[in-house]
Amino acid sequence: MVIILLGPPGVGKGTQGALLVEAFGWERIATGDLLRSARRDGSELGSKAQSYMDAGNLVPDELIVALVRDHLQKLASDQGVIFDGFPRTLAQAEALDGVLADVGRKVDAVVLLEAPADVLVKRLSGRWSCPQCQEVYNIHFDPPVTEGICDECGARLTQRKDDLPDTVRHRLGVYRDQTRPLVEHYEEASAPVIRIEGDRKLEHVSRAIRRSLVKQLGVGA
């Protein structure tokens, strides 16, 4: 199974991707996470990606496609894969189609998660996380007991540079212009596009996703 989780920043792709990994034993390939870990490791890819990411712009397609190709090559050919945050441009989608065709695979379905822009801005600009234990908070919905301090380990919380309000709005514009049009690409390629309302409790969203995958693709849960 090859599934793409498509949707704007802040809609909950990361959370839902992790839940699908648990439910179906798939491997999640999240390019944003891979890039952040490349930055932490101080690798060449990480330093090339840094300025694009901090400004809320897309990292160049060549870098991303090479990263994904490397990752896919390490997986068994029957390993289910869920892509989170990739592809984000038409060029990436076409490159992915090619990489998959080389190994006799294709995109089986696209899960399109959506939510209103004001909800996304609030979720992202309120997001703070713990650099020590990775716990994530939201100052609007799920604040820590003591402002700015991790409940779990007492470390000082930090905010991703690209979660500053102006950068969040910029990222949503980049999504609308460059990534949302992929829905038409997949509809034309006749991969089923499963639309899911993301502005609900996360358990409801995840149940809706699992149900539609079981119904449309017959994957066993």
Ligand code: ADP
């Ligand atoms: P979000 O979905 O919340 O924007 P991600 O963690 O997926 O967060 O991505 C963070 C940043 O990493 C993006 O704004 C972009 O700079 C870079 N990035 C991640 N995936 C891609 C991709 N497929 N193509 C280009 N840039 C990417």
Ligand code: ZN
């Ligand atoms: Zn912590």
